[in-house]
Amino acid sequence: MHTVEEILRKKKIKVTPQRMAVYSILKKSKFHPSVEMIYQKLKPDYPAMSLATVYKTVDILKKVGLIQELNVGDGGLRYDAQVKPHSHIYCKKCGKVVDVNHFPGELQDSLLKKIEEETGFDILFVQLYFFGTCPECNNNKKLLKASS
């Protein structure tokens, strides 16, 4: 196992406070923030930080493989420091993205090979997204239903 600093230096990418800060936000948070969200979280500690730097940083971290990009639609890309295969669930109402610690075993072995054979593609990775409404956003509706 290597530290983030080592991984960056090995690829001749300079280790800067901004880059470490962006990675640290992503590593800590379970919210799968967008670039704008990362920027807002960093502002108190790095008042001079530029939004452009956050864009450039997530791009680099993505290319190096330290983070993955999630595409939940509705406009914004989200970033995730968890790069092991797992799936995501997105709330259509509040935009929250939550990890789903379930990844169909079927998807990891025989089915992938079958699909590669059928389509002729070489499969690099799989993204599985669930879309729905989260418990918090459901609350009102459920209470209304229960009382009617």
Place this chain on the structure above:
Amino acid sequence: MHTVEEILRKKKIKVTPQRMAVYSILKKSKFHPSVEMIYQKLKPDYPAMSLATVYKTVDILKKVGLIQELNVGDGGLRYDAQVKPHSHIYCKKCGKVVDVNHFPGELQDSLLKKIEEETGFDILFVQLYFFGTCPECNNNKKLLKASS
């Protein structure tokens, strides 16, 4: 079963040549085109058509449930008149999006319920994306490998 015209009229949405043309492109094509691609395909037959109209039309068709939006990343949304559950494979090199007529049965019943229980979400739909390189884009590489 209802015709597209009937479905639109029922929802008080006017049936226009532009709307039918956009739907027809999506129904016919297996390419999962973007808004820009749809616009380019329509230009010869509808030289006056506006790009804004295509944007507005896919939005309406999506809301009515006649088409689905695919989010393959790399910037552009794609549209698909096939609304039954199926998955998609996207070529990272040429951007092609192809249907995968395989949808893990696991995903449709017990697993969904389990995930709903674990997360508290109400799941509305699932998107499964495979990312990789298509046979055409692989060709060169494979030939090189074979001859080395």
Place this chain on the structure above:
DNA sequence: ATTTCTGCAAATGCTTTGCATTGCA
């Protein structure tokens, strides 16, 4: 006849780019 839609052009908003300054190695 009324209502909605189209097409144009302008506006918006997210993301990228260019470049002088700053800072890591």
Place this chain on the structure above:
DNA sequence: TGCAATGCAAAGCATTTGCAGAAAT
């Protein structure tokens, strides 16, 4: 010190919006 990164502002693009004229019901 030298090269790369930052931060700012401007540019770029995809998408949305407003509205007058056109078309559908």
